[in-house]
Amino acid sequence: MDDRTLPTLEELDEMARVxxxxxxxxxxxDIATVKIDTxxxxxERVKDYIRQIKNPYCYISHGVVVKIGFKGNRxxxxxxxxxxxxxx
Numbered sequence: 700m701d702d703r704t705l706p707t708l709e710e711l712d713e714m715a716r717v718x719x720x721x722x723x724x725x726x727x728x729d730i731a732t733v734k735i736d737t738x739x740x741x742x743e744r745v746k747d748y749i750r751q752i753k754n755p756y757c758y759i760s761h762g763v764v765v766k767i768g769f770k771g772n773r774x775x776x777x778x779x780x781x782x783x784x785x786x787x
Contacts, residue, residue, distance in 0.1 A: 705749055711775065714754040719766045728752050729759045735783060744783040745776055755779065 706714065733751045735744060752758055755775060757766045769778050 705746060711755075715756045715768065717754065717757045717766065719757060719764045722757060722764060724759065724764060727754065727757060727759045727764065730765075731760070741780050741784050745779045748779060748783060 728751065730752065733748065736747060737744070739747060749755055756768065757764065759765065769775055
């Protein structure tokens with residue numbers, strides 16, 4: 700994945716399996732640097748967020764490596780849309 704494209708489903712699956720005990724911190728994005736453009740439609744906000752954060756499952760927050768997961772029937776995209784819609 701480069702800065703212009705979104706990850707494939709296979710890449711997202713691989714990102715979700717990252718082990719935070721062994722992750723290379725230098726490859727993670729600090730969530731404080733991610734800017735949400737509330738002028739964009741929700742779907743575009745999700746895409747922009749993923750482009751910026753690189754790995755939506757694992758990032759840095761306040762100097763701490765954070766790993767998130769999703770349970771249930773909702774997809775990552777659905778969960779992100781809900782979260783990013785709250786930013787509007």
